[in-house]
Amino acid sequence: AAGVIQSPRHLIKEKRETATLKCYPIPRHDTVYWYQQGPGQDPQFLISFYEKMQSDKGSIPDRFSAQQFSDYHSELNMSSLELGDSALYFCASSLGSGGQETQYFGPGTRLLVL
Amino acid sequence: AQKVTQAQTEISVVEKEDVTLDCVYETRDTTYYLFWYKQPPSGELVFLIRRNSFDEQNEISGRYSWNFQKSTSSFNFTITASQVVDSAVYFCALSEATGSGGSNYKLTFGKGTLLTVNP
Numbered sequence: 001a002a003g004v005i006q007s008p009r010h011l012i013k014e015k016r017e018t019a020t021l022k023c024y025p026i027p028r029h030d031t032v033y034w035y036q037q038g039p040g041q042d043p044q045f046l047i048s049f050y051e052k053m054q055s056d057k058g059s060i061p062d063r064f065s066a067q068q069f070s071d072y073h074s075e076l077n078m079s080s081l082e083l084g085d086s087a088l089y090f091c092a093s094s095l096g097s098g099g100q101e102t103q104y105f106g107p108g109t110r111l112l113v114l
Numbered sequence: 115a116q117k118v119t120q121a122q123t124e125i126s127v128v129e130k131e132d133v134t135l136d137c138v139y140e141t142r143d144t145t146y147y148l149f150w151y152k153q154p155p156s157g158e159l160v161f162l163i164r165r166n167s168f169d170e171q172n173e174i175s176g177r178y179s180w181n182f183q184k185s186t187s188s189f190n191f192t193i194t195a196s197q198v199v200d201s202a203v204y205f206c207a208l209s210e211a212t213g214s215g216g217s218n219y220k221l222t223f224g225k226g227t228l229l230t231v232n233p
């Protein structure tokens with residue numbers, strides 16, 4: 001079965017640079033979530049989209065923005081990168097935005113900021 | 115606020131032992147959903163099980179079983195006859211309604227339990 005695709009899988013950036021992470025949800029899934037997982041930490045919710053509209057925002061810095069496109073893929077844009085942004089970024093998708101819907105996670109993008 | 119507590123930070127067992135991972139949650143919602151995810155050393159998050167607050171039936175899937183007890187707000191996970199491939203971080207998560215309409219959901223994770231199964 002098709003899974004969530006994230007690209008790139010690994011990314012190395014310098015401080016103050018920008019980065020764009022991409023997420024392709026499971027086919028027919030209309031809801032996308034972004035999570036950030038720092039080293040040794042649990043995943044933290046950043047932002048979510050349902051049917052191409054932002055549905056909620058969590059602890060996402062103002063330097064970050066995201067959107068969901070007409071084909072339901074999503075991009076997380078990160079600017080003025082800081083050392084503390086180094087983390088594993090997960091995208092998850094679900095069919096519908098209800099709490100009963102299982103969120104299936106992609107393999108993650110490992111971002112290292114030097 | 116909703117909260118998920120996994121009191122066991124690390125557990126180490128020898129292959130073929132049974133092991134139980136504890137999860138205790140707090141919520142004011144009457145309808146809620148609980149999940150377990152596995153994160154092997156390769157880093158991906160693998161969905162294991164979903165349980166809603168109305169269904170307290172225990173579930174068994176192969177060597178995995180889950181015990182949901184609403185009275186104690188616990189959703190524990192047992193691996194029977196553990197194997198080396200079970201070595202991973204296991205996260206318990208609670209689906210939490212967000213947004214003004216309460217129709218959007220995010221996952222709140224526990225801190226995770228690192229399970230090491232030694233040969």
